[in-house]
Each structure stands twice: as structure tokens, then as C-alpha cells.
Amino acid sequence: MKPPPFDYHAARSVSEALELLGRYAEDARLLAGGQSLVPMLNFRLATPRVLIDLNRVGELAYIREENGWLRLGAMTRQRAIEFSPLVKERIPLLVEALGYVGHLPTRTRGTIGGSVAHADPSAECPALVCALGGELVIRGAGGERVVGAADFFQDFFTTALQPGELLVEVRLPVMPARSGWAFEEFARRHGDFAIVEVAAQVTLDERGGCRAARVAAAGVGATPLRLRAVEQIVERGGGAGAVVAQAAARAAELVDPAGDHHASADYRRHLTEVLTRRALSRAFAGVERSK
Amino acid sequence: MSDTADSEIASGGGRAAQAATGATRKWVGQPLRRSEDPRLLAGRGTFVADLPFHNVCQAAILRSPYAHARIKAIDAGEALKMPGVVGVVTGADALAMTRPFGVGVRAPIKYYCMATDKARFVGEPVAVVVAQDRYLAEDALDRIQVEYEPLPAVVDPEAALAPEAALLHEAVGSNLACHRHIVYGDVERAFREADVVISESFRFPKYGSTPIETYGVVASFESATGVLTVTSNFMGPFILHPITARALNLPENRLRFIVPPDIGGSFGIKTSIYPYIALIGLAAMKLKVAVKWIEDRREHLLASSSGTDRVAYRELAARKDGTILAMRSRWYDNVGGYIRSPEPGCAFRPIGNWVGAYRFQNLEADAYVVMTNKSLTGPNRGYACGHLYFEIERMVDLLAEKLEMDPAEVRRRNFIQSDQFPYRTPSGGLYDSGDYPAAFAKALELAHYDELKREREKARAEGRLFGIGVAAAVDPSVSNMGYVTVALDPQDRARPQYLPKSGALEAASIRLDPLGKLTVILGSTPQGQGHQTIVAQIVADEFGVSPDDVTVVDEMDTFTRVWGISSGTYSSRFGSVGTSAAALAARKLKEKLVAYASYLMEVPPEALGVVDGAVREKSGGRGLTLKELAGRAHWNTESLPRGMEAGLEATAVFSFPEAKAPDHQDRVNSSNTYGFIAEVMAVEVDPETAAIKILRYVTVHDAGQIINPAIVEGQIYGGALHGLGGALYEEMLYDEQGQCLVGSFMDYLVPTASEAVKIDIGHIATSSPFTTLGAKGLGESSSMTVPAVLANAVSDALRPLGVRIRELPITPSRLWHLMETARRGRP
């Protein structure tokens, strides 16, 4: 299990990375944290001629707050986000979700942008971006464009990124006041990709009604799935047990999972309901406590 | 935490032996820190991949992507042109230079070290590239062109016996490698007279204990001497050394096996490295270079070794008071594409303990060993006992359910009693010692069984799925290699030209160095069991010195060590047979030292004893220290009495007298010491996700005299987690076409610290009368009971739904489907 031969370039800046991408086109792969790509190289499932390493692009590693959004440079390490006091205060759901991403030593290297761009349908970061309605900033030779999460994740390991383009930033809306959150994951072992996971964040209005809900599930299809119809049920009906149960039942109807040797399709669908209910219940209970 | 404070060291063989030799026990029984550890903790272990070799080339292996395919042509031309490539080995070389491995069944199976005509499982070696380094060797693999003709595959052991099933070995004519139908006692009558009969079917998964260190082999051939030297993390040599020598057309004294100081775990799996020893040896012989091959994880999961998957059918006959009268069993063990020695041990290794801990005398076994297009099998921790106790202990629970009795009570009524030892089982096992009711009672007590039952009632009333499981097992160790010959019919074994097989021995040598310190040389190949520490404890007590004064060497080298073809570190051997050999060697040397001192001091030997590092008058008077004796004997041989052999060393070979060949009724004492395990587990099943939470797990062991409780408990913790892996997580899954679905650690799920269970350990000790120190092996320990106790606990938790566990691993998805089906089926 040794990587095939490739040529290697360590880009120092975004412009250099884009220049290299332009030069090598389809022959090149971008190397971010390497926690998915290097295994694929070792198994020789990926055989790029050129590897463009982004790990020395310092300008892509940052965490900033701006106008109600957190802006995370694509090469920001998952570990840095996990231990960031700013993120913990502004988007605690992200910190909770990161606890499920592999293990601390893989989060040392793994990046938010790498995980989002890799778009594993069971991964936590894409699900989170999807749940919160994040935005992905993409740069290419022709300039910069911003794509919403709903349009970004297109299929298994397939995103809106075009050849020659680079994901440079992940933007997530800061959690509003009077909010609660929960990330529920069911995996065979700690640190595994999920069988099913559900991310939920709810925000109450001053009278205790549900002003906004954000719910997404992953492990249940080709991409993470924002469950808008589920959100609407609790936005209309609030966080009472019966409403949450109804919303959870709706979640199971919305997903169309495939079965594999870890779990059958029916079981994944069933888990979607259970985890949606648990996530929403915990999210609503969290608001109560935080008041 | 564990319960060592509670442990009782019973009198018996151990203490009697102690009196006979005059050794006081200061170190034996202590949880001494291991002398192996500082090296390993500092990163200075020496594992096979760490060894520096000069001018060694690296091998990579091309493996079949098909489960079943005819190999029509191999073109290595492009590969040979690649930079750094030294050469390529293919099946044609194997045919020309090697022979098929011997195996103990009559079916004419040709198993070579690589595919020669057909590939019969995914991952079977098809070609070997040898290059300057591993990267280049893997590059060259991609350039080898193999023309395959894919053939239909079969993966299920029952389906493989159907007449229309794909045939793996044309010369055999079917996929049956071996079949034995054996009856002990009067089973027909027992079933006729029974009040109740229970039947159930079971599926046990294919899993392997996947050591974190993979296989590694370095081979070099010296044409001038004709010696092939192989350094590998093999846990033999035992019978597999002669088998490998024969396959390579080498006399045994031209095949040298060396095992480095450290092996990164094995759990039986590294028994099955020997076909790779032959393969890499073949490459070294053909290409005339030293060749190193370090298996990677994908190779390990696809094509190293695992236990068998088994389909089993059992029937139990009992009286209505719970007395078991008989059991019938029919099973199909799936050994994969070829039967590989020591298989069919999967079917017969526990033959002597087929009745488990129970007194019933009537037993019928109908054993089919079947070949399918899966990877090959071999010993895996608990070798066949995980299968056995999963089935037996579920059957006993089903009996309890049927009779509406407490499962603990049913077991108590059937246990072999403490005054029955040594106990001869109907299938020929000779259980050396034990007190099963006492050990079982201790487990119930540690688990607060009655309290758990009250908790269960309360939980059930609340609609929670809370369950309690119990299990009991006889833990065999030191297999008598004769057991494998039960694979042959008694008529075959009765032929005049047939040589019976039996044996279980181990050797140790000891010497007193010229400056008065002790060195012990073992023939074992530890994989983390702490042999150096244990032997230092034993020898320190024998001589009344500190363990620091004893150096223990355990690096196997078949050219220099004393060994026999049952030697090696497998079948939980060391605790019984290795420790016995070490103690015997020490005693032999002591005898010589006493004789020498007696001569020097002019005191009769009976008046002398070895204490505190000296040979001393028992009256407490004069003595000579080991250093003084060594100083005289080594430096002035003239001081030796006339007729005494010079040199202060002794070698002892310990052999079990009860290791005999099977008799004409297929009775055989398949192991030599038999420990006991009693367990209680409480679980709760999440009614929504079907996740299983283990709330309490108690295991009580009787391993006779314990030498180092920390090491013993380490074995129990580790064994239990292997059992848990097989029961809940690990399965070498294949699809219908024979494609392996678990080629990485992303898919083959090894439990982590988060999944590990907290274990409460208890001990009782009934010393073995057959070992020098009264100790028994327990290396496999709870690996064989966890599948049983967990299945019982989960079945108990789901009793309100009527779900019974008959298949492992109990994955959440599978369990949820069982629960759903039961819920839907309810009125």
C-alpha cells in the first residue's frame, strides 16, 4: 500500500495553486489535510500525475467573524476549529459535530475545506454546512463565486467545483440568540463515518415559538440532505413532543437511503426518524436551558 | 477493577510440588512489572519489519481479483522492464520448484503457496514481484497482465455441497474436504427417553483477530550450503516447519526459521503465515537474492487467515428436571478455497471438551468441512471454542426457557462436580481439575445476580429491554496434536502403514553463568504474553534469587534451540507446558548444583537445599552461593567430582503423558489442561436503534496456579475484547460472487477503547495435577465465552419480543430487523 509515483508542487498562495491547477488540469489532485486522499493514494484508488499541496497556503487558514457569519478558510484544520473559543460561542453545533469527525489525530491534519470538497455522503462537515445553509466560496481562473450548500453537493463525492477551481472558504451563519442545537450520530464505532447522522439547530422567538429550524441528515443518500419540510413542521408547531415526533416521521419519508453491509435501507430510514426526533428534542431542550 | 484480592490459591499439585523441591514462592503469584516493557515503551522493540538486512529486496504480491477463475496466461514482460525490478515469480515456478502442502485429510487437495491453475479466492497470490523497494515492486504489479477466465463462485458452506455448486477442486470431485460422523454413548436412546427436546440452528461468523502487526517474512538462500534462512513473525515452528520444508523440497535441517524478539500480536493468526514463508522462500531461491515481504493491511484482510464461518444445527435431549441427557450436532465449517493445515482443527480441536462443563454422556457430532471461494482459515483465538460455546450455551438457555427455569440453575444441575476430577469426558478429554459449581457461584456473586434479576423485573415493567446472560465453559489449553487425526476414519488410522500422532511438549534450557547469574533459553515465540517475566519469576523462586538475576531469551531459531514439532506459542500453551519446562530445567540444574556442593562440602545431598541463591545445609549452617559454585565449576573443572559432566547447564523437555493418539472409537484427550470460565453479563437494548449497551460483565476463571496475575488478567481483558469483536463488530463479509467487502479497517470493524467493556474479573484456583507448578493455560480465555454470554444476555433482553439470537455478529441493523419482524408478528 504505497502511493503511485506523482509529481509534487507545494503551492504557497491561492494564485499559485490556481496557476498550477490551470497548468496540470485533470492530471492534478489537490492535497488538503490528506486524511481521505492519502489513503486513496495508498490503496492506489487515486493515481494523479501531479499533486498540488495546499498545506503551505497560509492565507487559507483562518477563522473570522463578519456580518453575522463565520468565515472559515478552507485549509483551517478541524482541530483548530474544534478548539476555537470563537466557534464554540458562535456555532457550538459545529464543535459538537467535529467531535464525530475521525479522531483527534486525524483532525490535526484534516481541514474543513478538504472535507467539504471531498463530499463524502456520510461525513459530518458537509452535513453541517448543509444544515446551516452555509455558503462555499470558490475561486477559479475567472474569479470568485459563492455557491449555497444546496447547490454545492451534487452527488456521491461530487460537488459544484469545476476543473481548475478551488474551494477557498466555508461560510456559516452564526447561531442566533435563543437557539439550541444537537448533532446526533449513529455509527458502529466511535469515530467511524456515520450510518446516519442528523444535525439540528432551532431558534425561538420571544414568545417561545420556533422562529427558525435547521435540520439536515446524512448517510441517507448521495449527498447530505437539508430537511426543509421537517424544519417547517417545527417552525409551525414548535418543540412539543408530538410536533417533534411528527417532524421526525416526516424526515423518514424524505430520505431515500441505500443499504450496504453496515446497515439496510430500512434501518437507515428508521434511524433518520429516531435521530431527527432525538436531535430536535435535545435542541429545543437546550434553548430552554440556555434562557 | 479486578478482584485479585479475592483470589484463592488452592492447595494441590502446586503446593505439593513446592514442598518436594523446597522452593519458597516469593515471586510466583506476584503481579510483577514486565521486564519486556521498558524496551517496548521506548520504541526499541525489534519486530520483523524493524530488522536491518543488507542487500535485501522487497516483494509485492499480485493477487486474484476474482473469487474463482482459471488463470489462462500471465505476462510479466512489462513488469520485468520496470526500474528496480529484480524478478517475478508465478505459479509456473511454484509448480516447478515446490510441492503442495501436506494436510491431514484424505481428499486430494493440491494447495501450493500460490495459485497454479485456478485462483480460488479473492486475494490468492498469483505473482510475486521482487524489486529494490516496495514502492517499485507495487509499481511493477500494475504492469503484470493476467488473463483470467472467471468461473462461478460459491461462498456458503451448505450451498457448496449441492451437486450443482461450483466445484473448486476437480480432483476432489466435490467441495467436501472432510466429513466425520461420530457417536459417543447411546444418543438414540437418550432422545427416545427425553422429556424435552430442543432444536436450534446457528450461524457463526468468519472473523480473524487481525493483529496490528501484519505478517512479515525475510528469506535468503545460501546455495553453497543449501540452507534457506527465514526470519518471520511466525508463532511456530511446530508441525508447520516440516510441512514447509517438504513443500520447498528442503530437508528440515536446511530450513532455518528465526523469529525476532518481538511479535506484534498473533492470536493464532500468525500460525498461517507459513504458505508465505514458502512463497517468499521460493522467490529467494529462484531469484538468488534476499527477499523481504511485509504484508499490508489490505492483504492481511483479504488473504491471511481467520476462523471459519459455521452453520450448525443442534438438538438437546433433557429430563424435565433440567438434566441434559444428550446433544446432537451437525455443522458445516467453511475453510475457504483450500483446506490449510492445521485445519480441519476447526472441527476437532475441542473434541475432548465437546460436552463443555456438563456431565451428559451421549453425544453425536456430524462434522462437515467444506471448501468455498472465501479466504483460508486457521487457528484464531479460542480456536473453534467460540463456535462450540455459542451453540452449547444457547442450547442450555433454550432448555431453561422451555422448562421455565433459571438458566443458572439448569447449569448447576448439569455441572461436573468437584469430586469427579480428573474427569474423563465421553469424547476422551481428561479434565485435570476444577470446581465448576464454586467458580460459577463466584461469578453470580460478583455480578450480584439476584439484584440483577430484580433490576430486570423493574426494567421490564417499564418496557425497557434489559437482559441477563450467563455462560460456562471449559477452557482447553496445550492441544495434543493427535486430535487433528480424528479427521481420518478409525479404519484409516488402523492401517499398518499409518503412523499415529500425539504430543504436547516444550523445552527449556538454563545455565549458570561463570559469574553466577542465570540465563534461560526458551523455544517459545511470545506475542506479548510476557514469557521473559514469567520465567524469571519461576526461576527466581527455584533458586531464591531476584528475577533481575535471570535473563530469559525467547528468540526462536530452529538451528540452535531445543524444540519439538509441537513446540511453539499457540493453544494457550505457555502457562502450562512452557512454565513446566522452565521449572523442570531449573530443578535439573539445582540437582546438579546440590550434588556438586555436596561433594565440595562433604555433606550428603539430602541435607542440602537451594535457598536465597545458595546451596545450603537445611539445618541452616554452611553453604555455597551460586556465584561461589559457578566460580569453582566454570573456572576450575578439576574441582568437579569424578564422573560429573562439566558445565552448569540443564535442558528439560516437558511432555504431557496424557497426550495420546485417538483411540479406535475416536476418543482423544485433545488438550492437556482444562481451565474453567464462568460469566455473567447484563445488557440493555435500545428499543429504537437496537444498540446494545453492556451494563455489567463478570468473568471468573480457574487457571490453576497463577504465576503473574497482571499478565493473566491482561489475557482475560484481551480475550474478552476479541470475543466482543466477533459477537458485535467483526465479520469477513463476502458478497454472492465471492468479493470480499471488508478490505480495509474502515469496513472490518475492530473495537476501540470506546467499545471496550469494563470487566470484573474473579479467580479461583484448582491446581493442575499434570503441570510442574499446577498452572493451566488461559491465553484464549473469554474470547470463547463472550459470544455465548452476550447472545444469551441479548436474547434474554428481547424475551418480551420473542427474539432469539442464533447468528453473529449482532449488528444493530440485523438486530433491529429481528425486533421489527417480531413486533410485526405480534397480535
Add this chain to the structure above:
Amino acid sequence: MAQVRPISLTVNGVTRQALVEPRRLLVDFLRDDLGLTGTHVGCEHGICGACTILFNGEAARSCLMLAVQAEGAEITTVEGLGSSDGKLHPLQEAFWEHHALQCGFCTPGMLIVALDFLRTNPDPTEEEIREGLSAVLCRCTGYQPIIEAVKAAAARLR
């Protein structure tokens, strides 16, 4: 074949310079080129954790990094944990006392992960320890003695 590259890095406090092919895995570089065989290879896809090292002070899988990526980095391997006079680190001592290793193959990775974990969480609960250690697979110990050792080391290191 791709050209070899010069790299310069610090390993266990010593500056090392070497020429490496871009595809060379960091773990192979440490073991085979520098002779630091304490770091082990168990799966080469980032799951087993036997190859874990401290990379600029933080635990990382050396099988999932290229040696060229270590240019300028500071690396600590298991060989660098004890003091230069051969004394074991308190964590290593705790492993020894609690019989937290058997074959010793996962131990280097386990030590590195535990050390990094305790730096981020000096006073962990048992469940947090389990979660932290789940980054390394051990097949011998059943983890229980390792968990006890890490508990003891945490108290000693606080």
C-alpha cells in the same frame, strides 16, 4: 519517476536533512531512512494509529503524510518521549505499572495519542479517555489497563 526533493526537519530535537521522492510516506521516511523504527506501520490508511507521531506538537498519522510535507517541521516520535538519559516519561512509567501493553506494537501510537490528548484535556473523565484512545487500535489489552494507565498519568502530569 518524479525527482527527489531535499528536505530539512527536526526529529526528536535533531536536525535531519535528506533527499526524498515526493510519494515517500512520512512513516517510511522515519523508519527506513532515519532508522526510527519505534513508529509502526499497521494499516497505511489512518485507522489503526500505530504510526501516530507528534507533528509540530500535535498527534498526526504519519502514514497519511508525505515526507516532503514535513519540510521545516518538528517531529517527535516515541523514541523522543523519554529524557536523554534514558528515563521513561511519566506516561511510559504509568503504562509499565499498569501492564498497559502486551505485544507493544500499538504502544508507540498509543503513547503519542495519550500525550496529545492529555495536553488538550488534562483532567479527563473515563469516557473522554476512552474517546481519546479510540484513535489507536490495540488487540492485546482490551484497553482497560491502558485506560487505567492514562488516568494515573493524568493525575501525575497535572
